Amino acid sequence: MQKRALIVGLGIAGMATAIGLRRAGWAPVIIERAPERRTGGYFIGLLPDGRQAADDLGIVNYLHTRTPDSGTxxxxxxxxxxxxxxxxxxxxxxxxxVLRGDIEAALWQGITEPAPGESDIEVRYATTPVEITEGYGRVEVRLSEATTSTRYDESFDLVIGADGLRSSVRQMVFGPHERFMTxxxxxxxxxxxxxxxxxxxxxxxxxxxxxxxxxxxxxxxxxxxxxxxxxxxxxxxxxxxxxxxxxxxxxxxxxxxxxxxxxxxxxxxxxxxxxxxxxQVRMPRWSQGRVMLLGDAAWCLNLYSGMGASASLKGGAELGRALRENPDDIIAAMGVWEARLRPFITRHQRTTRLKQQMLVPTNRCFAAIRSLVVDLAARARRRSVAREAIQLST
Ligand SMILES: Cc1cc2nc3c(=O)[nH]c(=O)nc-3n(C[C@H](O)[C@H](O)[C@H](O)COP(=O)(O)OP(=O)(O)OC[C@H]3O[C@@H](n4cnc5c(N)ncnc54)[C@H](O)[C@@H]3O)c2cc1C
The missing domain is CATH 3.30.9 (D-Amino Acid Oxidase; Chain A, domain 2)
Structure with a gap:
């Protein structure tokens, strides 16, 4: 029988996970707190890891990019x-x-246009989890639907919290926000x-x-x-x-x-x-039994890293891969997934403090260093552009 996963959150992490799971033969159900899918959003710089993950998820050709081709x-x-x-x-x-909404639009196209042989992914809006209980080989979830004010129970093989920085799944299953949000x-x-x-x-x-x-x-x-x-x-x-x-x-x-x-x-x-x-969210483990977290809910790198969207895409693609490789053992698949992903996340969590100084220096000393580094790098860049132009013209 096809395994069912509940994914909480229709952001980049939730949609990437849904596509990854469907590719592994699962039937994901996404619930989203908002009454409809959001669009727009802020500027995002998508790095090679994110582009590679978008390719792995089969959505890279749907991605509209907006990189300026001129300007200073x-x-x-x-x-x-x-x-x-x-x-x-x-x-x-x-x-x-890109805009955050561009990545989400590409993922949405991936969700709504399944490859031949793949099934549709069910999306329920205005729906949140209110209780999550681990049973034997199943997870029982009480869901709340806001428009009709109804509550109902459903059981899943796996529950994935992709519900962002202030994740309710993390709070219900792993502990209070203060324990994990630095x-x-x-x-x-x-x-x-x-x-x-x-x-x-x-x-x-x-x-x-x-x-x-x-x-x-x-x-x-x-x-x-x-x-x-x-x-x-x-x-x-x-x-x-x-x-x-x-x-x-x-x-x-x-x-x-x-x-x-x-x-x-x-x-x-x-x-x-x-x-x-x-x-930044720091957790010793991203899963507990058959409940796991992914994206900002699990490791929020924060905006200074410039890697949050890329990491969410990679997390979803990698989870699909781990489940494909371990079709009969969900717990083993989650272990493999975390072992592969954690070094990447830890590296980016550490470098984010340094990257912050480029976005907003935290004191006068860093502001002076930043200014010097930017001047030198900008000068070196201008020289290399000029060299390239001379080489092209000869
Ligand atoms: C200003 C800014 C700039 C950034 N710049 C970059 C950048 O340049 N490069 C980069 O890679 N990353 C960047 N990021 C980070 C990136 O946007 C995030 O890491 C990424 O969007 C995380 O996605 P997510 O799906 O984990 O979480 P979210 O985007 O927060 O999505 C969570 C979803 O879950 C839903 N939800 C929440 N609670 C519930 C609930 N109880 N029940 C059901 N649904 C729920 C929410 O409505 C939402 O749809 C930036 C972030 C910010 C804020």
Whole structure:
């Protein structure tokens, strides 16, 4: 009989897992808290590991990328002038620029267009788990459906929490958030700009990074850029006591560059924005019996790593592979999956502290080092581009 898995969460991790499981011959059911599938979202740099996983899942050809083919990355100086800098897409591996919604749309196409012989994946919206109990060889789940206010029980061979940073599956089965969510004393606000910042070319990216606060404008090839404001704080709870725009205006006081002002002034008009604290999830094990976690729920690398989406795709693809290789032993498959994935996640969790300094330096010393490194790297890059141009012309 076909094995059934409950996947909680219709984000990148949940959909990648569903495709991976279906490829292993399973029948996944996805439940999503929201009443419908979300779209849009913020800028994401997709790295080679993520592209490879998208290929393994068979969705890479559905992925719409928006990497700018022209434009300059500008670093804003204190005196209001600008100089060429280094952007997110200049890092090794040459990430592709996408929106979170582009990855989700590609995964959705993979879900709704099964390969010949593959079955449909059931998706239930407005549905959450309220109780999870391990039985003998099964997991019993009490589900709650919000639109009809009904509760019902169902049993599965495997339950996968792909329900993000503040995972309810993790809380119900593994323990309280505080045990696993490390606090980075930092905040983010990400949203779509209505248009390019005045005075900049359509595909220019803009960075204003000072000690403890930074503003980034990420250019996209075929639509207006997205903005990211990120800053350090001593008390994340206090950050949520005021309206985000009021808090941000206070934090960014003194950064009077017109580009930063434009970003701040655009926030109240944004149809949607994300304002949240930054955490990393650290767990000694990602599974307990037949309940497991995947994606931000299990290891949230956080935005500074630039690897969260890639890791979620890889996690789903790798789980499918482990289940294909161990069709009769789910526990062994989960062991193989975790053993393969953990070194990759641990490496990225460790390097994220360093990467944070590139996005938002946490003190004046790091700000000075960052500025020096960016200047040197930008200069080296300009020289290598010039050399390539000379070689091409001879
Ligand atoms: C500003 C920002 C920039 C980023 N930049 C990058 C980048 O450049 N590169 C990169 O690789 N990654 C980046 N990331 C990280 C990346 O977006 C995430 O790691 C990735 O989207 C995680 O996906 P997920 O599916 O695990 O979680 P989520 O996206 O949080 O999805 C969880 C889903 O579960 C649903 N859900 C929650 N609770 C329940 C419940 N109780 N019942 C049912 N459903 C539930 C939610 O509604 C949601 O649909 C960035 C993140 C942020 C915030």
């Amino acid at each position: 990355v500008w670093s804003l100086k204190r005196d209001g002038t600008r100089k060429p800098g280094l952007g997110f897409l200049d890092q090794p591996g040459r990430p592709s620029a 606090n980075w004393n930092a905040m983010i606000c990400a949203f779509q700009l209505p248009e390019q910042v005045p005075g900049f070319a359509r595909q220019d990216s803009i960075i204003s990074a000072r000690s403890k606060r930074a503003a980034w404008v990420f250019a996209l090839a075929d639509r207006a850029p997205t903005a990211l404001l990120t800053y350090c704080t001593k008390d994340i709870d206090a950050e949520f006591t005021d309206e985000p725009i009021e808090r941000l205006r206070t934090v960014y006081q003194g950064m009077d560059d017109p580009a930063v002002r434009y970003v701040l002034d655009s926030l109240p008009q944004a149809a949607d924005y994300l304002f949240d604290s930054v955490h």
